[in-house]
Amino acid sequence: MRALVYIGMILLLFSVLACKRDKPDPDPIDPSTPSGCNTFDYSNTTPYQLDIPPFIPPMNIPTDNPLTQEGVELGRFLFWDKSLSSDGSISCGSCHLPEFGFSDPNTFSTGVGGAMGTRTSMALVNLGWANFFFWDGRAATLEEQVFHPILDPVEMNESVQNVVLKVQSNPMYPPMFEAAFGTQCVDSARIARSVAQFMRTLVSFSSDFDKAYYGTSVTFTPEQWNGLELFLKEGGDPADGLGGQWGADCFHCHGGSFTFFTDHELHNNGLDSIFVDPGAYAVTGNPMHLGHFKTPTLRNIAKTGPYMHDGRFATLEDVVEHYNSGGVPSATIDPFMKYTQGGLQLSDYDKFCLIEFLNMLTDEEFMENPAFQDPH
Ligand code: HEC
Ligand code: HEC
Incomplete structure (x- = not known):
């Protein structure tokens, strides 16, 4: 009974917060x-x-x-x-x-x-x-x-x-x-x-990554290629029986098909255990959506910082460190954030490679396209 009252109070608190955030219709x-x-x-x-x-x-x-x-x-x-x-x-x-x-x-x-x-x-x-x-x-x-x-x-x-x-x-x-x-x-x-x-x-599909992966005008450096492989591999120790490959495990949510670099879904990627911003919960009212946010695309990611919904990370190094740590557990954390205990255990070299790969997603032609600039 006590627990129910407690849960009720938490939900009430979140609905008050949600109302406060409400935009005029x-x-x-x-x-x-x-x-x-x-x-x-x-x-x-x-x-x-x-x-x-x-x-x-x-x-x-x-x-x-x-x-x-x-x-x-x-x-x-x-x-x-x-x-x-x-x-x-x-x-x-x-x-x-x-x-x-x-x-x-x-x-x-x-x-x-x-x-x-x-x-x-x-x-x-x-x-x-x-x-x-x-x-x-x-x-x-x-x-x-x-x-x-x-x-x-x-x-x-x-x-x-x-x-x-x-x-x-x-x-x-x-x-x-x-x-x-x-x-x-x-x-x-x-x-x-x-x-x-x-x-x-x-x-935006004209990054160095696109030119190297889908074309021939750019070639991957060994570091960039290693970063790509880490992106695509399951995290964790193979000995744990979870299919681990000591990878970085990014593809589950940011796409393994190398097109949009997002699955266009909402997830809790382990940033918090208490949610100051309730995320999708404020929209759906479903407690399972607490702390769920849209997976952002990683295209042009080197240019779009600061990172996460509240801009808490200034650099890609900070972001990779977050995922390497495994994030913090909560009732709604995504099942693919499997390593809140122990983290991904990426080496410094692996982290460097992952970022070299992410840096390839910058598309200068897109950002400089005259058709998109201020016409006034
Ligand atoms: C469980 C799904 C999931 C996995 C796995 C995942 N991400 Fe994310 N990623 C998200 C979500 C959701 C957000 C937005 C979270 C937020 O802002 O609250 C995000 C945000 C980011 C951002 C910030 C983007 C921005 O525009 O602010 C970067 C960079 C990023 N992820 C890179 C990675 C990398 C690199 C990996 C692998 C090491 C990875 N992600 C693994 C779901 C995931
Ligand atoms: C004062 C800054 C500001 C202005 C002005 C602004 N935006 Fe935004 N935009 C944001 C912020 C902050 C978000 C994220 C808001 C959120 O998720 O609650 C956002 C999100 C968006 C998104 C969602 C992108 C996605 O991937 O889901 C679109 C689309 C967008 N804005 C378009 C526009 C358009 C069109 C206008 C002008 C009519 C505009 N914005 C004006 C700050 C701004």
């Missing part, structure tokens, strides 16, 4: 249904051809929001437009900088009026293949995601009505809306759809 904008403008007419648009290499499966583009050159261009202007924030000081690009893999080198990004959140900015890369968005997975589509930062008081702190008004009264935009959606009308759903289109074009 986006106004009734459902990007899948026509809102103020009532139409989405793509018939006079030009299809946008994504440059996706043959080793990558096709992107899941929603049938009701196809990629068009006009929509992507509009989305790019809006992504970089500071007037989408309440005081005109911040655009999406302020916290998602191209030279840092579309993330922010600060632990917590600065929002309007110096406000600060409690989570670190995420890299915007290959989002068109993801199933949900944010560290806790609370947005199901990119279209739905767009208004979260706009409405968030510690980010852009603006209302749907004001954003629509400001975009509408900027003479540059109505013709762009006409080109992308058939009429000059501006509404939240059209804004969300065009920004989502732009974000789907942020694809």
Whole structure:
């Protein structure tokens, strides 16, 4: 009985915390249904051809929001437009900088009026293949995601009505809306759809790793190759009977197929035993999701620090040290974090190799692509 009361109190505490973190609900904008403008007419648009290499499966583009050159261009202007924030000081690009893999080198990004959140900015890369968005997975589509930062008081702190008004009264935009959606009308759903289109074009598959693994223009150094093998091998001592190979055991969650470097799932990777940030639990209410966060992609990882949802690790050395230690046990820790006792026992040379491998995932062509930069 006592235990039940205790568990009840913990759950209550977490729900209070969860409520505190709650963002105001986006106004009734459902990007899948026509809102103020009532139409989405793509018939006079030009299809946008994504440059996706043959080793990558096709992107899941929603049938009701196809990629068009006009929509992507509009989305790019809006992504970089500071007037989408309440005081005109911040655009999406302020916290998602191209030279840092579309993330922010600060632990917590600065929002309007110096406000600060409690989570670190995420890299915007290959989002068109993801199933949900944010560290806790609370947005199901990119279209739905767009208004979260706009409405968030510690980010852009603006209302749907004001954003629509400001975009509408900027003479540059109505013709762009006409080109992308058939009429000059501006509404939240059209804004969300065009920004989502732009974000789907942020694809990164031209790193040295891709050139070495899928092509011949770059060759692996012995250290990089050793790092790749460690990434793919099970951790731990073979003598323990768990299939150990003295590897680093990264592939279970960051993908063994060497494509996205994420399994697009939520896991608890052993950072904490008490969860200051409840993670996906705040979204699902399922106690098994306490401390579960989205597996980030490792593409451009050398550029997207600081690392983890709260930016607790400054360097890749710190990250590798965390995994090498095995992490801390908790009721919801992932079954693949098997070595909370004893750790992975990687040698200094192995740790070095693993980082050499991760450094290969930097894609300069992606970050410098002129099509993604601020057009204003
Ligand atoms: C003040 C900084 C800030 C601004 C401005 C901002 N973001 Fe973010 N972005 C973040 C943070 C922090 C997160 C992680 C938030 C979380 O998980 O709770 C994030 C997460 C995201 C994600 C999720 C990525 C993933 O892999 O799941 C997307 C997509 C995104 N932002 C797009 C945008 C767009 C579009 C805009 C402009 C409309 C924008 N952001 C404006 C800081 C910012
Ligand atoms: C059990 C699944 C799992 C395993 C195994 C795993 N990771 Fe992770 N990784 C995650 C999750 C989940 C996060 C985000 C956790 C958070 O922020 O709370 C993460 C975060 C990271 C980050 C930070 C990314 C960022 O953008 O902040 C790096 C780097 C990383 N992992 C590398 C590795 C390496 C290298 C290995 C192997 C030694 C590994 N991971 C093994 C699930 C895993």
